[in-house]
Amino acid sequence: MLCTTTSPLNSFGSPWPDLNDGLFYSDAVSTTSDSGLTLIHFYSSxxxxxxxxxxxxxxxxxGQITIDGEVVKEPKAILRDGMELVYHRLPWREPDAPYLLQVLYEDDDMIALNKPAGLQVLPGGLFQQRTVLMQLQWRASKGSSSLETQGSHPVPVHRLGRGTSGILLCAKTKVAKTSLAAFFAEGTSLIGDSSNTNMEQSKRRKISKIYRALVNGILKQDKIIIKQPIGTMRYPGVAKGLYVASASGKPALSKVEVLERDSQLNQTLVQVEIESGRPHQIRIHLSFIGHPLLGDPLYDVGGQPMCFDSEHEDESFAEDGGYERPAKPVPGDCGYYLHAHQLVLSHPTTNEQVIKITASLPPILRTQAETEELM
Structure with missing residues (x-):
């Protein structure tokens, strides 16, 4: 049974408050490693x-740190086993971000959203409140459906980059979350299994993702399969490392098809089907073959960052005590053109229904024929 959805069912979203609520981070002092340290040594290390x-x-x-509930302003205070530490990150104004989300598909198990470019999916860095997750939580608290009033809290089961628009799947039950997460994981794990042919892999996959992208330059081949592994490298402003093309990285596979070439503007409109889900995979793969996404501030030809040199350690700090924003581009920076256009999947709980979801294309990612059809 095939269910196809192309038009939004409805939209939701609440305007962001000027300031978020701040954050509280708790720690417990343990005998083995923390007892005997000074307060400043504990946090700065x-x-x-x-x-x-x-x-x-x-x-x-x-006065932003308490020990056992009492504010402590002495950096050299000695910590003892069992102490409870809490750091209060003061409320701040997060960078501008859109807040409206379109509902493309919804049932008792899951919801598919059309995420706008510029909106982060999960909390991280400067974005702790202005996220898709927060809008979902606010929607659930308003009891917009019978399931949500029973305590269901939809959560995203995969990520889209902040600058990427399009389909985002969210689970509304624990069973659906487990199944959908397995669908994504299985697709990625199959890439590393060389014993399977492409035909066998396609039959086994329970989820398929197709993107639209606009790239620099003219791709000569109509169809390209990219199998470049993706790993990480040290990079300023990215604590866990920046994902890049790396021979020692994990397997990744993207199928690229040219939709339209524009010789005058020296750019190509492509469709990309990803059969694995590595972070920033499309941005890295297209730049690896010499055609970075148009407007991408981070990735350059070869699937590497535009700035290689290691930034010297900057000890300056912002008003809240944290590091200043990195001078070099970071993964969350926007400006590129990438859209999660279509998604086909087996239903996460019944497996009997095949669902095809489509998110309408931004004008810049439409072919000339598609644009004329809408006139």
Whole structure:
């Protein structure tokens, strides 16, 4: 049984407050590693990616850290086993972000959204409130469906980059979450299994994702299969490392098909089907073959960042004590043109229904024929 959805069912979203609620981070002092350390040593060593030494000193002097419920402003206070530490990150104004989300498909198990470019999916970095997850939580708290009033809290089961628009799948039950996560994981794991032919892999996959992208330059081949592995490298402003094309990385596979070439503007409109789900895979793969996404501020030819040189350690800090925003581009920066256009999957709980979801294309990612059809 095939279910196809092409038009949004409805939209939802609440405007962002000027300031978020801030955050509270709790720690317990353990005998083995933390007992006997000073307060400043504990935070500046354990959370050095959050702020430089002087930034942590400012936070302590500002009364943002408590020990067993009491504010402590002495950086050299000695920690003892069993103490409870809490750091209060003060409320801040997050960068501008859209908030409206279109519902493309919804049933008792899952919801598919059309995410706008510029909206982050999950909390991270400067974006702790202005996320898809927060809008889903606000929607659930309003009891917009009978299931949600019973305590269901939809959560995204995969990610789209902040600058990427299009289909985002979210689970509304634990069973659906487990199944959908398995669908995505299975697709990625099959890429590393050389014993399977492409035909066998296609039959086994329970989810298929097709994107639209606009790239620099003119692709000569009509169809390209990219199998470049993706790994990480050290990069300023990205604590866990930047994902890049790497011979020692994990297997990844993208199928690229040219839809339209524009010689005058020196750009190509492509369709990309990804059979694995590595972070920033499409951006990395297309730049690896010499055609970075148009407007991508980060990835350059070869699937590497535009800036290779290692930034010297910057001990300056922002008003809240944290590091200043990196001078170099980071993965969350927007400006490129990438859209999750179509998704086909087996239903996560029944497996009997095949669902095809389509998110309408931004004008810049339409072919000339598609544009004329809408006139």
């Amino acid at each position: 354990k959370y050095k990616n959050s702020a430089p030494l002087q930034g942590w000193l400012q936070r302590i002097h500002n």
